[in-house]
Amino acid sequence: MEAAEARELIEDAIERTEAAGEREKAAEHAFRNRVSVLVGVFALLLAVVHTAAAGAARDSLLSAIEGSDTYAYMQAKTVRETVLIANANMPGLDRDVRASEMGEAMRLRGPDHNGHGIVQLQERGAELRKESRAAAIRSEGYEMAETALQLAIVLLSIALIAQSRPIVWGASSLAGAGILLAVLTALGVSLI
16 A cells, blocks of 8 residues: 555545544534423423412412411301300390390301301301312422422433433423423312
């Protein structure tokens, strides 16, 4: 083999190596870009799910507080009713006063247009407790979806370093499960 031929072969080998290196760099760059876009999309979805989780947690807390206040108001009215009935049953009490006391006690128990009757307050308190529990369950569903999206983002970070498509697929599957859970939660389906 002549020197010129050897030189030509070496130059061809160098060109092929450089071309292969450029293709590898381009593929790596494309991979990084795709994974970076996925991280951005998952982070955006995480923000939306987090907002829904915070809203559900706030709703749960507010309903619980309102329910507690409603029960406290009902209990205060029940104590007042008991005092009125006890007064009405005192010996030697004038019949008109007795009737007035019993009438007031019955008024406290019966329904009124504001919804402040003892029975109405008891029903409203029970309804608020149910609302609070339902919102707490929604909050837990959203929090599980948040966790899945957070783990997916972490896995994508690992995939960037490892240049691993299987990790990207795993992260995408996990994010998909989180999104599905968030959608089901928004639709009122509880997995808890």
